[in-house]
Amino acid sequence: MNRFVLGTVSAIVAVGMQGGLAQAQDALDWSGFYAGVFGGYALDSKGATSSAQGPIQLSAIDSISRSASTGRIESLFGGVAAGYNFQVNNAVFGVDASLSVGGLDKSTTSNFTFSRVDGADFLTAEDRLRSEFSMDWYTSLTGKFGYTFDSWLVYGKGGVAVADVSVASTEILSVTGTPAALATPFAAAIPVGTLTASASQIVFGPTFGFGVEKRVSDTISVGAEYNYVSLPNVTARGSDPLNLSTAPAVFSAGFHTVKASLNYHF
Numbered sequence: 001m002n003r004f005v006l007g008t009v010s011a012i013v014a015v016g017m018q019g020g021l022a023q024a025q026d027a028l029d030w031s032g033f034y035a036g037v038f039g040g041y042a043l044d045s046k047g048a049t050s051s052a053q054g055p056i057q058l059s060a061i062d063s064i065s066r067s068a069s070t071g072r073i074e075s076l077f078g079g080v081a082a083g084y085n086f087q088v089n090n091a092v093f094g095v096d097a098s099l100s101v102g103g104l105d106k107s108t109t110s111n112f113t114f115s116r117v118d119g120a121d122f123l124t125a126e127d128r129l130r131s132e133f134s135m136d137w138y139t140s141l142t143g144k145f146g147y148t149f150d151s152w153l154v155y156g157k158g159g160v161a162v163a164d165v166s167v168a169s170t171e172i173l174s175v176t177g178t179p180a181a182l183a184t185p186f187a188a189a190i191p192v193g194t195l196t197a198s199a200s201q202i203v204f205g206p207t208f209g210f211g212v213e214k215r216v217s218d219t220i221s222v223g224a225e226y227n228y229v230s231l232p233n234v235t236a237r238g239s240d241p242l243n244l245s246t247a248p249a250v251f252s253a254g255f256h257t258v259k260a261s262l263n264y265h266f
Helices: 001-027
Strands: 034-042 047-057 062-070 074-088 093-101 104-118 120-148 154-178 193-217 218-230 232-234 249-251 256-264
Touching: 001 034, 034 218, 074 104, 074 120, 074 154, 074 256, 093 193, 104 249, 120 193, 120 249, 154 218, 154 232, 154 249, 193 232, 193 256
Parallel strands: none
Antiparallel strands: 034 074, 034 256, 047 062, 062 104, 074 093, 093 120, 104 120, 120 154, 154 193, 193 218, 218 256, 232 249
16 A cells, blocks of 8 residues: 555656656747847826815905816837846746836926905916926836746846936916006015926836746747836925915826837847
């Protein structure tokens, strides 16, 4: 009985080892350097918003109105990538570097209106602020772990992303009204004109994702991939000349991407 059990277990182990060796031999070898191009779609991790208040009556003759809107990243992008894979049986390890460019930008607007109506005289003061966020390029360096079968490779990846981010703000202050209203000390104390500010910086953050790739020939593969890029928030500061305690625009820089790739394996 013990000999039968031992013999059965030995046979199962031997068959399993032979099957594993056969599967490892049948799996395509992904080892080596590769380079390619890709294109895809990026979508902001935050949704677009809009709000409006007013007119709110402050007194018998004074009222205010506020409105604001926030856009989101929704853009096509493309780039180049290169990397190296190392394969052990059906396990594939690798490192991948990529550079992406595209219209990854969005904007926010904030409008404040003060109105004074006193009989036939009226005064309107407006503060219009527009802030813009743009990502000129971003690059990533990730490690990769996958599993290959037949001509397919499925994998997960994670690493760091680096981006060149710019923010710019334009604030327009204006006063209109009847001559009598414009001649008052109150109207004269309101600043008018256009104020601008801009800044750029390099930001870092983690990125992770997963994908699938298929070899269509000895040297060519096509793939599809999802990634999340988690970059830190970026602030575009306003001047707030009317002392409205207006909060500066804070842009979230995290976004999702899906992309298709075409790679050449050396």
